[in-house]
Amino acid sequence: MRGEALARRPRYIPRMSKPTLIYFASRGRAELIRLVLAEAGIDYQEHPVGKGTPPRDGRPTDFAALKATGALPFEAVPVWEEPGGFRLAQSLAIANHLARVHGLAGRTPVEAAQCDQWLGAVDDVRVELRKLVSTPADQRAALRSDLRSATLPRWLGYLDRLLRANQGGSGFAVGDAVTLADLALWYLLEMLRDNGFGEALDRYPALVAFAQRIASRPRVAAYLASPRRHPFTPLPA
Numbered sequence: 001m002r003g004e005a006l007a008r009r010p011r012y013i014p015r016m017s018k019p020t021l022i023y024f025a026s027r028g029r030a031e032l033i034r035l036v037l038a039e040a041g042i043d044y045q046e047h048p049v050g051k052g053t054p055p056r057d058g059r060p061t062d063f064a065a066l067k068a069t070g071a072l073p074f075e076a077v078p079v080w081e082e083p084g085g086f087r088l089a090q091s092l093a094i095a096n097h098l099a100r101v102h103g104l105a106g107r108t109p110v111e112a113a114q115c116d117q118w119l120g121a122v123d124d125v126r127v128e129l130r131k132l133v134s135t136p137a138d139q140r141a142a143l144r145s146d147l148r149s150a151t152l153p154r155w156l157g158y159l160d161r162l163l164r165a166n167q168g169g170s171g172f173a174v175g176d177a178v179t180l181a182d183l184a185l186w187y188l189l190e191m192l193r194d195n196g197f198g199e200a201l202d203r204y205p206a207l208v209a210f211a212q213r214i215a216s217r218p219r220v221a222a223y224l225a226s227p228r229r230h231p232f233t234p235l236p237a
Contacts, residue, residue: 018044019042021046021080022079023079025230026231026233027229031230032095033078034223036098036099036183038219039219041219049061049062049066051063051064071087074089078091080097092123095180099179106174107175111179115173118185121158122184122185125152129192130235131143132144140236144196144237148197153200153203159185160204169206169209178217182210185214186211189207189210194232
């Protein structure tokens with residue numbers, strides 16, 4: 001049976017000198033992970049995944065071939081690997097792990113819970129945006145109109161209110177230091193503007209100013225300007 005076949009599959013354990021992020025050559029679900037790594041100043045390498053692509057460093061990059069090695073716990077990416085042999089799947093699990101290790105998960109249990117609240121809200125908005133991918137092309141204009149006029153103003157209002165509840169909205173999403181929540185919120189706001197929803201965002205000056213502050217952080221700014229960052233891929237029009 002399939003489960004027995006997977007159990008018999010030889011485990012591929014790569015030899016590496018630095019942590020490795022396995023993902024497609026795109027932003028997607030790995031981008032928050034990359035932002036955490038940038039803010040934390042962590043040196044890492046990427047193992048790009050593609051279809052029909054040649055091996056790199058002695059192991060496949062082709063998605064089907066990589067799955068066959070057993071390196072992907074759920075046969076999906078992203079996957080994070082550390083030199084000691086630790087391997088972790090699921091994008092939020094990876095981002096949370098790195099945030100905890102590098103002091104970006106909040107300073108207290110309450111702040112950690114608030115970070116989780118932000119992550120949940122950001123994901124809820126992303127779910128709304130991802131409807132553009134599954135909606136038939138002839139219905140996308142109507143969906144975009146609804147996003148602009150109703151869905152996004154409602155959610156941005158929630159996010160603006162939550163941001164301003166912390167020290168008037170002039171600092172961070174949680175507490176008085178940068179956390180994973182700030183990076184997740186910043187990436188969402190960038191995604192909204194890049195996909196043509198900037199007009200909805202501009203109604204909330206606190207969110208606009210917040211986005212500018214996070215993008216200006218030295219390590220984040222360096223990452224955003226670096227060739228390491230993958231190009232923007234727009235949602236369907």
